[in-house]
Amino acid sequence: MFPELNNLLNTTPDQAEQGKLTLLCDAKTDGSFLVHHFLSFYLKANCKVCFVALIQSFSHYNIVGQKLGVSLTTARECGQLVFLEGLKSAVDVFFRPQEEPHPLQFLREANSGNLQPLYEFVQEALKPVDSGEAAWRCPVLLVDDLSVLLSLGVGAVAVLDFIHYCRATVCWEWKGNVVALVHDSGDAEDEENDILLNGLGHQSHLILRAEGLATGFCKDVHGQLRILWRRPSEPTAQRDRSLTYQYKIQDKNVSFFAKGMSPAVL
Amino acid sequence: MLESLLALGGLVLLRDSVEWEGRSLLKALIKKSALCGEQVHILGCEVSEEEFREGFDSNINSRLVYHDLFRDPLNWSETGETLPGGPLEALRALCRRTDPGPVTIALDSLSWLLLHLPCTTLCQTLHTLSHQDSCHGDSSPGEQVHVLGLLHEELHGPGPLGVLSSLAQTEVTLSGAMGQASAHILYRRPQQRLTHQMDPTTHLTFNLRLSKKEREAKDSLTLPFQFSSEKQQALLCPGLGQATSHIFYEPDAYDDLDQEDPDDDLDV
Numbered sequence: 320m321f322p323e324l325n326n327l328l329n330t331t332p333d334q335a336e337q338g339k340l341t342l343l344c345d346a347k348t349d350g351s352f353l354v355h356h357f358l359s360f361y362l363k364a365n366c367k368v369c370f371v372a373l374i375q376s377f378s379h380y381n382i383v384g385q386k387l388g389v390s391l392t393t394a395r396e397c398g399q400l401v402f403l404e405g406l407k408s409a410v411d412v413f414f415r416p417q418e419e420p421h422p423l424q425f426l427r428e429a430n431s432g433n434l435q436p437l438y439e440f441v442q443e444a445l446k447p448v449d450s451g452e453a454a455w456r457c458p459v460l461l462v463d464d465l466s467v468l469l470s471l472g473v474g475a476v477a478v479l480d481f482i483h484y485c486r487a488t489v490c491w492e493w494k495g496n497v498v499a500l501v502h503d504s505g506d507a508e509d510e511e512n513d514i515l516l517n518g519l520g521h522q523s524h525l526i527l528r529a530e531g532l533a534t535g536f537c538k539d540v541h542g543q544l545r546i547l548w549r550r551p552s553e554p555t556a557q558r559d560r561s562l563t564y565q566y567k568i569q570d571k572n573v574s575f576f577a578k579g580m581s582p583a584v585l
Numbered sequence: 586m587l588e589s590l591l592a593l594g595g596l597v598l599l600r601d602s603v604e605w606e607g608r609s610l611l612k613a614l615i616k617k618s619a620l621c622g623e624q625v626h627i628l629g630c631e632v633s634e635e636e637f638r639e640g641f642d643s644n645i646n647s648r649l650v651y652h653d654l655f656r657d658p659l660n661w662s663e664t665g666e667t668l669p670g671g672p673l674e675a676l677r678a679l680c681r682r683t684d685p686g687p688v689t690i691a692l693d694s695l696s697w698l699l700l701h702l703p704c705t706t707l708c709q710t711l712h713t714l715s716h717q718d719s720c721h722g723d724s725s726p727g728e729q730v731h732v733l734g735l736l737h738e739e740l741h742g743p744g745p746l747g748v749l750s751s752l753a754q755t756e757v758t759l760s761g762a763m764g765q766a767s768a769h770i771l772y773r774r775p776q777q778r779l780t781h782q783m784d785p786t787t788h789l790t791f792n793l794r795l796s797k798k799e800r801e802a803k804d805s806l807t808l809p810f811q812f813s814s815e816k817q818q819a820l821l822c823p824g825l826g827q828a829t830s831h832i833f834y835e836p837d838a839y840d841d842l843d844q845e846d847p848d849d850d851l852d853v
Contacts, residue, residue, distance in 0.1 A: 435661050476700050480659060487656050491633045510742075514700075517739040520603035521696075522631065549606060560764060561604075 320360035320387060321352075321573045327546060327564060328525075332364035337457050337494045340486050342523040344516060346503035347531035348542045352568055354463045355380070357498045359387040362394055366495070367455035369444040371422075371437070371462045373405030386571045399455060401444040405467075425473055434473060434481035442488055445495065458495035460485055465519075466502040466512060475514040482519060503528075524550050532565075539583035540565050544575065586770075587617045591689075593772060594729030595754035596715045598695075600738045605759040605766050608632070611691060611735050616641060618689040618731060619648040625689045626679055630654040630672070630697035637693070652679075658701075673702055673710070680713050688730055690714060695734035695749065696741065704745050711752055 325331055343353045351374075358380065361368050372380060381391040394400035403422060412426050422440035425432045445458035468478050482499060489495040501519060504512045520526055526547040532540060546562045564575045576582070590597055591614065599614075601607030615625050619641075625648055629637055634651045641649065652675055654668060668675045676698065679690055692698065698707055715732045736749060738758075750756055756771040786793045795803065807813060836842050 433659075438661065479700070483658075484661060487633070491636075491655075514740055517603055517737065518696075518700075521606070521737050521740075526603070547604065549603070550608075 350529040462499040464500035598753035696737040
């Protein structure tokens, strides 16, 4: 996790808020550093994490996780992390008997079905276990990413319904958190993606939007992060609704600074 | 401002966006209706009942009936806790409710319903819902049905947005600048439909009626600039008792009198 980002969000692993949906989006840049941040953040916060990883392999996330101080292998072995490796298990769908439910069942269906099997997988993974001792703090669902589901033929409304159900179960019923990444297509007219992005925006409590600089690539400033708080828990709380910072991604850290205040420039 | 939004009755459309959310305005309108003694039915699709009731005191909460479409709208859990028939049936049940008295129906949100139901079905049901007072024959005109619909603008194309706009009596669009939210309100006055034809000449302070003699005199009057057959005859035969006209002209010292026609050389 990136300590500077924690400061901007005014949170620490010990005081992580519960029952929230966080939307990560990126436009003209790669926002996956936010996924790595939240993965390591919630593992350090002693939460049970279900990671639906559709983009990269397990070893990729593990290598990055180790730089950020968490071991995904250890977490998986002790039951803290449930990892759905999309790239590997997508192939399994076709080599199993059709009767056995599979989280990525929609790949087999000709018409864009719903994501109920995936929701049931998440439900099974994060279900609170009545073992007496409260092992983990709260359940967390992390999805990287939802835009690829649209590319695989699932409709935007089906993805919204999946997140709706995850929010109802994980956030409301079990007081956990959901974090999901959606890519913003920007200029390309992708109506389904816009519906997904805006629909999730309305459901979210916190939106982190990583944008490339309008002026193009820069060696010292990799992009701009816009933080938007929605639906504050106390209606009268005087909280900054929206903040914008620029950032630079380094090997084991991401540094944030106010616009135009990059150390390289000053 | 809230009273004026509820004044017209019918459908009040609240259009919000990701950056400027409208649920707090919806809750404020619900609170206003509840304080006026109305019962409020909420079709909740997007937030849980607890979250929705947050911020209302117990007096108001007792007047709110929350129909829960948040927990399991599509019956995935198959526990039988869902509202039977899904969202459409839940909406139609609100149309059929028979408890008397003024009522407010809040739809949170219209966007969710529009994404899950065909647009035409939703619009027909909305129309029925907002015109319920005409169905109840004995209800007084004062008992209006208020339907409050929260709509997330960015999720829909211009077609569905336009149709819902035309159904709405009042439309509030939320936006803002520099951290300050603002609302743009559009009122649509309903068509004035007369229940019976009234004679406009009754109850006037002046007389618009004619007696028989006056009517005859009016009919026999020739208007000065109307071309009748008498006038035609008079013009065609000028000698009959009409003096010929003559122009008397006294030229000045500065007048240039030339009897020749200046246009004589024109070959026209």
